[in-house]
Amino acid sequence: EAGVAQSPRYKIIEKRQSVAFWCNPISGHATLYWYQQILGQGPKLLIQFQNNGVVDDSQLPKDRFSAERLKGVDSTLKIQPAKLEDSAVYLCASSLGRDRGTYGYTFGSGTRLTVV
């Protein structure tokens, strides 16, 4: 089975510019997550989708971050405008759905964003 695909792998932008990340989850996985991992820290959930609906976006800085999953498959996370503190790895993960989740999640390799 193919894994969770993410692109780009690396991105360097100047502050106040915009950037978008793409994620394609494992086929059939209804739940999709975006995590932000700042260097030296554990990942923190930004937003969770169940199919194309938002389940949890309580930690998403909505003044500059947005995300969508229009067809309930792939997803895009956007930052506009970017700040220096947005420098981090952005991880996408997917799971079968809101079941007991006995197998946890499958993560992509992430996008490393550097804001200069």
Add this chain to the structure above:
Amino acid sequence: AQTVTQSQPEMSVQEAETVTLSCTYDTSESDYYLFWYKQPPSRQMILVIRQEAYKQQNATENRFSVNFQKAAKSFSLKISDSQLGDAAMYFCAYRVGLNQGGKLIFGQGTELSVKP
């Protein structure tokens, strides 16, 4: 709110020896899941082992085992016969209840180095 704490930022072990990584968590839920993930430099989170809170038996996966102490809210990972390929960041994670979306909450991580 649930929290996960890893008090060892760095650990080192000699090849073929055994090492234990510590994790404590705080929750008011009675049914939950705990995970250990490995994150190599490639950044992809790899599931190492999982534990269901309702199971008293400690989970084991080959050289990896856990010591789950529910009353103490402790969940340590033991790696036996350490190999060079075990060197990575290790994250302890707690899966919140389905009524809260089932997201993962991560600890700060422990960087494990393996000496030849």
